Amino acid sequence: MMRRVAVIGTGHSKFCYNSPKTSVELLAEVAMDAINEAHITPGDIQAVNVGNVLGDFEEGQGMVQSFLANDIGCFNVPASRFEGACASGSMAVRDAVMWVASGYYDIMLVGGVEKCTAMGTGLATRTFAMFGDARYEFPAGFTFPAVFALLTHLYASKYKIPLATLKEQMAAVSIQSHEYAMKNPNAQIQKLISKEDVLNSFMVSTPIQLNDSCPFSDGAAALVIASEETAKKLVKKPVYFTGIGQSSSGKLSSQYKYLPRIRARELAVQQSYGMAGLTPRDMDLCELHDCFSIAALIAAEGLGFFEFGTAGRAWEKGETRLGGRIPINLSGGLKAKGHPIGASGVSMVYEVARQLRGDMVEQGRQVEGAKHGLVDTLGGDGVIISMILSAA
Amino acid sequence: MMRRVAVIGTGHSKFCYNSPKTSVELLAEVAMDAINEAHITPGDIQAVNVGNVLGDFEEGQGMVQSFLANDIGCFNVPASRFEGACASGSMAVRDAVMWVASGYYDIMLVGGVEKCTAMGTGLATRTFAMFGDARYEFPAGFTFPAVFALLTHLYASKYKIPLATLKEQMAAVSIQSHEYAMKNPNAQIQKLISKEDVLNSFMVSTPIQLNDSCPFSDGAAALVIASEETAKKLVKKPVYFTGIGQSSSGKLSSQYKYLPRIRARELAVQQSYGMAGLTPRDMDLCELHDCFSIAALIAAEGLGFFEFGTAGRAWEKGETRLGGRIPINLSGGLKAKGHPIGASGVSMVYEVARQLRGDMVEQGRQVEGAKHGLVDTLGGDGVIISMILSAA
Numbered sequence: 001m002m003r004r005v006a007v008i009g010t011g012h013s014k015f016c017y018n019s020p021k022t023s024v025e026l027l028a029e030v031a032m033d034a035i036n037e038a039h040i041t042p043g044d045i046q047a048v049n050v051g052n053v054l055g056d057f058e059e060g061q062g063m064v065q066s067f068l069a070n071d072i073g074c075f076n077v078p079a080s081r082f083e084g085a086c087a088s089g090s091m092a093v094r095d096a097v098m099w100v101a102s103g104y105y106d107i108m109l110v111g112g113v114e115k116c117t118a119m120g121t122g123l124a125t126r127t128f129a130m131f132g133d134a135r136y137e138f139p140a141g142f143t144f145p146a147v148f149a150l151l152t153h154l155y156a157s158k159y160k161i162p163l164a165t166l167k168e169q170m171a172a173v174s175i176q177s178h179e180y181a182m183k184n185p186n187a188q189i190q191k192l193i194s195k196e197d198v199l200n201s202f203m204v205s206t207p208i209q210l211n212d213s214c215p216f217s218d219g220a221a222a223l224v225i226a227s228e229e230t231a232k233k234l235v236k237k238p239v240y241f242t243g244i245g246q247s248s249s250g251k252l253s254s255q256y257k258y259l260p261r262i263r264a265r266e267l268a269v270q271q272s273y274g275m276a277g278l279t280p281r282d283m284d285l286c287e288l289h290d291c292f293s294i295a296a297l298i299a300a301e302g303l304g305f306f307e308f309g310t311a312g313r314a315w316e317k318g319e320t321r322l323g324g325r326i327p328i329n330l331s332g333g334l335k336a337k338g339h340p341i342g343a344s345g346v347s348m349v350y351e352v353a354r355q356l357r358g359d360m361v362e363q364g365r366q367v368e369g370a371k372h373g374l375v376d377t378l379g380g381d382g383v384i385i386s387m388i389l390s391a392a
Numbered sequence: 393m394m395r396r397v398a399v400i401g402t403g404h405s406k407f408c409y410n411s412p413k414t415s416v417e418l419l420a421e422v423a424m425d426a427i428n429e430a431h432i433t434p435g436d437i438q439a440v441n442v443g444n445v446l447g448d449f450e451e452g453q454g455m456v457q458s459f460l461a462n463d464i465g466c467f468n469v470p471a472s473r474f475e476g477a478c479a480s481g482s483m484a485v486r487d488a489v490m491w492v493a494s495g496y497y498d499i500m501l502v503g504g505v506e507k508c509t510a511m512g513t514g515l516a517t518r519t520f521a522m523f524g525d526a527r528y529e530f531p532a533g534f535t536f537p538a539v540f541a542l543l544t545h546l547y548a549s550k551y552k553i554p555l556a557t558l559k560e561q562m563a564a565v566s567i568q569s570h571e572y573a574m575k576n577p578n579a580q581i582q583k584l585i586s587k588e589d590v591l592n593s594f595m596v597s598t599p600i601q602l603n604d605s606c607p608f609s610d611g612a613a614a615l616v617i618a619s620e621e622t623a624k625k626l627v628k629k630p631v632y633f634t635g636i637g638q639s640s641s642g643k644l645s646s647q648y649k650y651l652p653r654i655r656a657r658e659l660a661v662q663q664s665y666g667m668a669g670l671t672p673r674d675m676d677l678c679e680l681h682d683c684f685s686i687a688a689l690i691a692a693e694g695l696g697f698f699e700f701g702t703a704g705r706a707w708e709k710g711e712t713r714l715g716g717r718i719p720i721n722l723s724g725g726l727k728a729k730g731h732p733i734g735a736s737g738v739s740m741v742y743e744v745a746r747q748l749r750g751d752m753v754e755q756g757r758q759v760e761g762a763k764h765g766l767v768d769t770l771g772g773d774g775v776i777i778s779m780i781l782s783a784a
Contacts, residue, residue, distance in 0.1 A: 062772065067525060081476060
């Protein structure tokens with residue numbers, strides 16, 4: 001990376017069901033929060049990147065980035081939209097980091113937004129499925145709950161874990177996420193759940209149950225990022241991107257030799273660790289992609305935090321809790337914080353950046369003295385983006 | 393720009409109605425053509441950028457870039473999709489130029505694809521309208537034919553040209569485009585048209601008629617781009633990006649003081665001219681965004697080729713023809729080459745790069761000794777991307 005790039009402003013809406021605001025309105029609010037926090041004005045923004053997946057299906061609005069930029073007073077700047085399914089927001093962030101790192105821009109705004117809920121669960125499940133292979137796999141029934149049901153079976157089989165045992169481990173993921181979401185005012189679901197709540201919940205796609213699954217969500221998040229020199233002039237605690245990585249896979253069937261491991265994840269995070277000169281042991285916290293509870297286990301292992309096949313036990317033993325070996329998804333994760341798909345990657349960076357600034361004390365979920373945090377986002381059948389952030 | 397970036401491989405499908413191929417298949421073919429022309433293999437590609445607007449609506453396939461990359465053997469590379477309406481392809485190109493210019497990658501693949509036709513003209517017009525403002529303007533009837541009908545009236549009024557006279561000037565744009573498309577084997581429409589054919593054609597949105605309008609199209613285009621050092625090792629005639637610019641506008645109503653001029657265009661092309669150290673007079677050819685004939689007049693003036701209000705006369709006098717002052721849209725333009733929206737920006741770069749390599753002699757439309765060419769793409773209510781390419 002050519003020069004250091006920092007997060008200097010953050011904004012985050014409450015994630016929720018059926019927001020009355022448009023995507024542009026949701027984005028505009030969080031963007032202004034990020035701009036104000038960075039002690040700049042909209043006229044200082046030189047370019048805008050936005051992650052958004054389904055604005056056209058959701059409200060008949062494509063190209064949200066241009067309308068956002070104009071509405072908040074970032075007139076005539078370059079504004080680009082990125083789509084990598086649930087990793088769209090992270091894609092927009094990573095790209096912006098390069099534009100600033102290269103010296104081309106000094107200050108950029110990055111946003112992510114989604115309004116998935118108005119279309120209802122059935123249609124949302126159908127539209128999300130467009131980010132798997134549409135020609136061969138979707139007609140065979142591969143919506144995303146089905147994909148992760150398949151991965152659950154493969155995981156149980158590969159690591160020789162009885163399915164009932166694995167289901168209890170998966171429940172531990174959801175239970176922990178709900179617990180931390182109680183401490184996050186932006187979280188969509190504010191309700192403790194028990195193991196029974198998970199194991200008795202509606203069966204979505206055997207063996208994935210409702211409480212193994214994240215909700216559909218509306219919401220937005222935004223960041224202002226800047227070069228190190230500019231960041232130091234503007235804010236007291238810039239948080240730096242020290243590693244960025246991205247990798248893709250093709251359709252699920254092309255990955256059959258590697259599943260349930262996701263090779264794209266392992267390659268992307270290697271890029272991040274390599275660029276940062278850090279290892280999994282150096283990470284003080286992680287926000288990872290738990291769209292389904294099994295996804296959290298697969299991610300935590302692929303990122304290097306636990307041996308393959310052991311992440312479920314780690315969750316059960318509390319190793320992923322505050323004070324544990326590697327605190328994971330203290331935000332409540334996609335499961336309970338919510339998952340407005342285009343916003344999620346930006347939201348993860350928001351969470352990690354605020355932890356590294358020490359902002360989570362009041363909410364009772366601060367990782368004390370955190371120096372390095374990892375963001376992991378999965379999009380569709382296999383876009384993975386990894387980013388490491390480090391305190392100054 | 394940090395280091396010079398070149399086009400070293402090009403691929404282009406025939407633009408057509410109702411392609412039987414999927415977007416991924418269309419992209420894969422042109423990508424392999426570009427890769428072969430660059431004398432590399434898919435494994436040499438370090439990252440992939442793709443412009444695509446409506447894959448989800450068209451064939452239920454989002455995130456085409458990952459499936460493309462995997463299908464052609466670019467395994468696990470970062471693959472990103474860009475959406476800026478009709479400028480999506482150009483957005484993907486400009487972004488890739490920066491990733492290579494910055495030194496982060498040496499060789500990238502950029503593609504653009506669209507399959508607009510299977511949904512039929514009515515639905516296509518509706519889905520395209522999502523790239524205007526969805527909340528306030530679309531409900532008032534603003535599909536894109538209506539937008540350009542409005543601009544036609546504003547143009548006639550501002551420059552005091554009787555509408556009947558302006559309509560004849562606009563006809564000259566379409567007539568010329570159809571003529572050159574006869575020489576372009578990739579063009580969708582291979583048919584000469586007369587002034588009567590234009591002025592007697594179906595009224596789409598008064599005063600925009602069918603032959604003032606580009607068709608809906610399926611098609612794809614691809615480029616391999618590389619750093620100067622790598623380019624020189626691989627090909628005899630690299631063509632360099634010497635200027636890139638991008639700018640956005642908000643909803644149409646926010647632009648009322650400036651219309652029918654498009655301020656985003658004028659700012660974007662200033663960026664390009666400034667970076668290249670060149671002026672409109674230095675351009676030997678131009679591919680510009682003639683989604684409707686009036687759009688071509690507005691573009692040619694905004695790019696600095698003609699005084700405001702005079703571009704129509706220039707077309708009538710043949711100044712935009714081969715051998716004229718500034719040859720424009722020798723490919724046939726969107727009007728007759730076709731306009732698969734996500735592909736169009738990449739297609740424009742393809743055309744200009746091939747002209748600068750001297751590849752158009754056989755087709756009888758080579759601009760002799762061309763050194764510099766300009767690409768201009770308009771997306772939705774106002775994303776503009778300008779790129780200048782220069783022969784070695």
